[in-house]
Amino acid sequence: MPLLINRQLVDQDPWLRVEDEQALPADGALLLPLARYLDQKDQLAGRQLGVLINGDDDINSVIAEIDKLQLVAIEIPAFTDGRGFSFARLLRRAGFNGQVRAIGDVSRDRLEFMERCGFDAYDIPDDRFKPEIIEAFDEISVDYQGAADDPRPLFRR
Amino acid sequence: MYQYTEVDQKLVDERVAQYRDQTRRFLAGELPDEEFRALRLMNGLYIQRLAPMLRVAIPYGLMSSRQLRKLAHIARTYDKGYGHFTTRTNIQYNWPTLESVPDILAELAEVQMHAIQTSGNCIRNTTTDPYAGVNANELEDPRPYCEIIRQWSTLNPEFAYLPRKFKIAVTGGPDDRAASQVHDIGLHLVKNDAGEIGFEVLVGGGLGRTPVIGKQISPFVAKHDLLTYLEAILRVYNLHGRRDNKYKARIKILVGALGVDKFREMVEQEWAQIRDSELKLTDAEIERIKGHFTPFDYDAGAVDNDLDAKLAADEDFRTWYERNTVNHKVAGYRIVVVSLKPYLKPAGDISDGQMDLVADLADRYSGGEIRATHDQNLVLADVKQGDLYALWQVLADNNLARPNIGTLTDMIVCPGFDYCSLANARTLNIADQINEKFEQVDYLHDIGNIRVNMSGCINACGHHHVGHIGILGVDKKGEDWYQLTLGGSSEADASLGKVLGKAVPADEVANTLEKLLLTYIELRDSEQESFLETVRRVGLDPFKESVYAPAH
Ligand code: SF4
Numbered sequence: 001m002p003l004l005i006n007r008q009l010v011d012q013d014p015w016l017r018v019e020d021e022q023a024l025p026a027d028g029a030l031l032l033p034l035a036r037y038l039d040q041k042d043q044l045a046g047r048q049l050g051v052l053i054n055g056d057d058d059i060n061s062v063i064a065e066i067d068k069l070q071l072v073a074i075e076i077p078a079f080t081d082g083r084g085f086s087f088a089r090l091l092r093r094a095g096f097n098g099q100v101r102a103i104g105d106v107s108r109d110r111l112e113f114m115e116r117c118g119f120d121a122y123d124i125p126d127d128r129f130k131p132e133i134i135e136a137f138d139e140i141s142v143d144y145q146g147a148a149d150d151p152r153p154l155f156r157r
Numbered sequence: 158m159y160q161y162t163e164v165d166q167k168l169v170d171e172r173v174a175q176y177r178d179q180t181r182r183f184l185a186g187e188l189p190d191e192e193f194r195a196l197r198l199m200n201g202l203y204i205q206r207l208a209p210m211l212r213v214a215i216p217y218g219l220m221s222s223r224q225l226r227k228l229a230h231i232a233r234t235y236d237k238g239y240g241h242f243t244t245r246t247n248i249q250y251n252w253p254t255l256e257s258v259p260d261i262l263a264e265l266a267e268v269q270m271h272a273i274q275t276s277g278n279c280i281r282n283t284t285t286d287p288y289a290g291v292n293a294n295e296l297e298d299p300r301p302y303c304e305i306i307r308q309w310s311t312l313n314p315e316f317a318y319l320p321r322k323f324k325i326a327v328t329g330g331p332d333d334r335a336a337s338q339v340h341d342i343g344l345h346l347v348k349n350d351a352g353e354i355g356f357e358v359l360v361g362g363g364l365g366r367t368p369v370i371g372k373q374i375s376p377f378v379a380k381h382d383l384l385t386y387l388e389a390i391l392r393v394y395n396l397h398g399r400r401d402n403k404y405k406a407r408i409k410i411l412v413g414a415l416g417v418d419k420f421r422e423m424v425e426q427e428w429a430q431i432r433d434s435e436l437k438l439t440d441a442e443i444e445r446i447k448g449h450f451t452p453f454d455y456d457a458g459a460v461d462n463d464l465d466a467k468l469a470a471d472e473d474f475r476t477w478y479e480r481n482t483v484n485h486k487v488a489g490y491r492i493v494v495v496s497l498k499p500y501l502k503p504a505g506d507i508s509d510g511q512m513d514l515v516a517d518l519a520d521r522y523s524g525g526e527i528r529a530t531h532d533q534n535l536v537l538a539d540v541k542q543g544d545l546y547a548l549w550q551v552l553a554d555n556n557l558a559r560p561n562i563g564t565l566t567d568m569i570v571c572p573g574f575d576y577c578s579l580a581n582a583r584t585l586n587i588a589d590q591i592n593e594k595f596e597q598v599d600y601l602h603d604i605g606n607i608r609v610n611m612s613g614c615i616n617a618c619g620h621h622h623v624g625h626i627g628i629l630g631v632d633k634k635g636e637d638w639y640q641l642t643l644g645g646s647s648e649a650d651a652s653l654g655k656v657l658g659k660a661v662p663a664d665e666v667a668n669t670l671e672k673l674l675l676t677y678i679e680l681r682d683s684e685q686e687s688f689l690e691t692v693r694r695v696g697l698d699p700f701k702e703s704v705y706a707p708a709h
Contacts (some may be wrong), residue, residue: 080278083396083400085314085317144164145314154308156439
């Protein structure tokens with residue numbers, strides 16, 4: 001699955017996604033479901049950790065952990081589900097500097113809004129990926145609202 | 158009125174290019190139907206029963222003559238020569254082709270217009286009082302705040318995929334001509350004890366399947382806090398609104414489920430985080446936007462005119478004057494309502510020629526500006542009394558001066574089955590039936606103000622719940638039947654109508670209305686008591702009896 005990070009296509013994804021039932025690999029960066037992370041975080045101290053959340057999770061329980069996390073992956077179950085946009089904003093507002101990755105139903109026409117909300121990485125399904133997708137980030141070059149990179153709305157710039 | 162900056166212009170231009178590419182990718186098969194659907198809706202394009210329907214935004218109902226001429230041109234060039242004004246003060250075209258929409262949007266961008274967020278699950282066009290800035294009763298002109306909301310909500314990256322559509326209305330004072338209490342958010346300009354201007358905020362009003370009157374979430378939000386407060390509400394809604402059932406996804410359901418106190422607590426908690434953020438409005442910004450809405454240069458000499466002589470000499474003119482014009486805050490001026498409810502034509506429809514004509518009249522008599530109203534009429538807001546007679550003659554010659562504003566035939570009517578793919582029943586034929594029935598009756602003017610609203614299905618685009626008389630089309634085994642409600646209002650005394658009884662067949666709607674009106678005339682305690690007041694005083698029973706009692 002093509003992965004974009006900071007608008008670049010990367011071929012290596014260091015993150016190992018581990019499901020609830022799966023055994024933990026001995027090393028490498030771990031991407032865990034939120035509940036499992038909360039359960040096992042003490043044993044895992046010192047490792048590179050990321051959590052996988054979806055719209056039903058409580059974002060505040062993730063925000064409480066941000067100094068221990070390097071990645072928050074937000075699952076978008078359907079492209080019409082806009083909760084992830086608010087999640088990304090809240091994570092950045094709380095000062096999270098790690099990667100915020102969109103996974104699931106992620107495709108071209110939402111990338112620009114996602115980036116403005118604070119996402120910087122995107123797992124894009126193969127059938128929805130084309131190299132031109134990168135152009136989506138620059139389709140609208142002006143905006144009124146503050147965004148992840150500059151919190152000032154237009155009237156304060 | 159507001160004039161675009163370079164940024165505003167660039168945004169709509171780039172949006173046109175973006176949508177052009179989305180249309181191209183869709184036609185090339187690169188964009189799945191379902192995804193293109195969401196994208197085209199956010200550009201106002203529906204696929205209707207007969208053809209696509211394009212809804213163009215008229216922010217808070219205000220247009221320049223140049224813009225209205227462009228709308229006429231679009232009707233002529235891309236449609237069948239007419240457009241339809243909606244209760245959200247937008248205009249709809251019923252016959253454009255999907256392929257031509259990018260070109261239409263490019264034409265709109267030439268005159269600082271667009272179709273952004275006129276549909277879809279996002280923040281829609283903010284509406285306000287069509288008499289904003291010219292009625293003596295308001296605290297302040299609400300339109301600068303509408304423009305501030307327009308900018309904040311336009312292509313807001315966080316709130317483009319809400320659980321459901323989201324509508325905001327703003328009023329400038331105690332009168333409510335914007336149906337603000339049946340909006341997701343209603344904002345009322347108010348003054349606090351310290352004399353500062355701010356907003357009373359209502360949340361969770363709405364019509365549709367579950368009609369609700371909005372509840373107060375804050376008695377006073379200072380004007381500088383407007384956007385932070387709205388953002389807090391929208392964020393709580395975006396995170397917690399239901400997404401599993403589209404009929405339960407509006408904010409009214411969330412507020413109802415949590416209770417307004419709990420909902421308020423969540424909003425206040427979020428607001429505390431952002432209240433003093435960069436989003437807080439500055440004096441400079443409020444003043445900059447207000448600078449676009451400075452009052453006209455009124456002519457003090459306008460009070461000297463021959464209006465009284467004209468009114469005395471011409472009875473038709475006087476009838477029109479009394480019905481279709483409204484007090485202006487400046488002496489010597491009048492607000493004129495251009496009726497889009499002519500005899501036997503769909504409510505809110507207007508031809509390209511009529512649009513050009515109204516644009517010319519606006520240039521000549523009303524500062525070159527036109528407003529669209531929630532009741533689907535147009536307004537020329539700044540007409541000198543001395544010009545009224547000449548203006549009326551031109552309007553009358555062009556079927557735009559039916560003296561029916563606020564009367565029975567000034568109905569709000571959704572397009573119904575003839576155009577809308579969601580409809581259960583036709584509405585336009587029923588509106589015609591009512592017009593035919595009452596065109597000649599002499600007691601019509603006796604009835605005074607009455608609001609009749611009609612919808613073709615429970616989605617309630619015709620706002621039937623808040624009509625003094627509401628008419629809802631229902632489908633009974635393939636036949637159109639109509640359910641009536643009495644006692645609704647969308648004004649400051651907002652209330653939801655109550656169901657009169659079982660539905661009536663299509664050919665009985667006008668007769669039923671007649672029975673209701675005769676009952677009212679019989680029961681009212683004086684000629685001053687309106688239909689709505691009588692219904693509220695005596696209740697539904699006498700009306701039920703008049704309609705359902707077996708004939709003797
Ligand atoms: S009320 Fe129903 S029939 Fe009328 S326009 Fe809305 S969806 Fe269509």
